[in-house]
Amino acid sequence: MSIGTVLFFLTSAIISFHIPKTWEGSLQIVLQNKYESSMKTNSLNSTLGFLNRNSVDDTKTQIGILESPSILMPIFEFVKKEKEKKGLDTTQWFFKDWSDNYLKISLEKNTKILNISYQDTDKEIILPTLDLISKTYQSYSGLLKKENLQSTILYLDKQIEDYQKKNKLSQKKLVEYSIQNALEIPETDDKDKMGNPQYLKSRAELVNSQKLVSEQILSLENLKDKDEILKYISVISRNLGNSGLKGIVSNVEIAHRSLEDKSVFYKENDLQKEKELLEKKILNLKKETQEALLAKKMTIANKLSSISRSLEKIIRQRELALNAKLELKTIERLQSDRRKFALEESKLLPPWDLITRPTLSENPIR
Numbered sequence: 001m002s003i004g005t006v007l008f009f010l011t012s013a014i015i016s017f018h019i020p021k022t023w024e025g026s027l028q029i030v031l032q033n034k035y036e037s038s039m040k041t042n043s044l045n046s047t048l049g050f051l052n053r054n055s056v057d058d059t060k061t062q063i064g065i066l067e068s069p070s071i072l073m074p075i076f077e078f079v080k081k082e083k084e085k086k087g088l089d090t091t092q093w094f095f096k097d098w099s100d101n102y103l104k105i106s107l108e109k110n111t112k113i114l115n116i117s118y119q120d121t122d123k124e125i126i127l128p129t130l131d132l133i134s135k136t137y138q139s140y141s142g143l144l145k146k147e148n149l150q151s152t153i154l155y156l157d158k159q160i161e162d163y164q165k166k167n168k169l170s171q172k173k174l175v176e177y178s179i180q181n182a183l184e185i186p187e188t189d190d191k192d193k194m195g196n197p198q199y200l201k202s203r204a205e206l207v208n209s210q211k212l213v214s215e216q217i218l219s220l221e222n223l224k225d226k227d228e229i230l231k232y233i234s235v236i237s238r239n240l241g242n243s244g245l246k247g248i249v250s251n252v253e254i255a256h257r258s259l260e261d262k263s264v265f266y267k268e269n270d271l272q273k274e275k276e277l278l279e280k281k282i283l284n285l286k287k288e289t290q291e292a293l294l295a296k297k298m299t300i301a302n303k304l305s306s307i308s309r310s311l312e313k314i315i316r317q318r319e320l321a322l323n324a325k326l327e328l329k330t331i332e333r334l335q336s337d338r339r340k341f342a343l344e345e346s347k348l349l350p351p352w353d354l355i356t357r358p359t360l361s362e363n364p365i366r
Helices: 003-018 034-041 049-056 059-067 069-085 095-103 125-180 200-224 227-240 244-264 269-346
Strands: 023-031 102-107 113-120 353-361
Touching: 023 125, 023 227, 034 244, 049 200, 059 069, 059 102, 059 113, 059 125, 069 095, 069 125, 095 113, 113 125, 125 269, 125 353, 200 227, 200 269, 227 244, 244 269
Parallel strands: none
Antiparallel strands: 023 113, 023 353, 102 113
């Protein structure tokens, strides 16, 4: 072996002996959306969509938090102090250089497992540094989650307060409108009690009556035979509710029967004047009956108009009652959501689990 070769190996050994060895420690964290999954279970996302935007349980958000100076700057300061205790000058140390060169954070593909590794030439500082990273992240993420829950509860409190004020005004409008229009004040929790269905029945009956009166007017107008006219009027006058007309009908019927009786004993010429007088009475009766039918038709029309106005009032009352009812339902839902969020806050869980404790490599990595 030549002297040059020996010198080369000796030089290499000396250099190798003086170059500090680099050690590496690591830990794994599995990111779990415990908070988010519980919210889905409680079906709160449908009520508060903004939670999905603000949740810190999003995997990318958690990684961003873990890599941020908010988490790593205290770690960096800890490492510097430990180095200074051992006589190292850290005045030229910079956070970005340190985090880029000594710390590695990566997400395993298609998983929520986060690999964190820390390298240092000081073997003794690696495990305490990793422990501090895990504790700092746990404390920071728990604080963010608590703040998020508290802001959500405050939001719900404000919504409940606003809807309670709205509902108070809605109830007031409903009561005032019901009193002004002489309507029974409905229960806002029972839609079947809103309004009076008797109005609908009355309207149907009046429509049928109006149709019948129109048919009677037309039938009477088409009748020409005096005897047929009298018979028809005798039948329909019973339901007209006109006592004066009934009296006239009765008198004409008596005159008609009297003429029939006389026709047995007298010649037709002898009864001509009485016959003409009866015909005149029947025509006058027809006219008065037509007027009575028209009056009844007008009365029915007025009643229908009144009922229509009443129905409009009832419909408006229903709208007011329904609005108040929906507001009460919203208040109940918001109060239920608030209780669930308060429960979530009381049993707050960290969004991650440590699946491996910090470990140190048995051998230097270089």
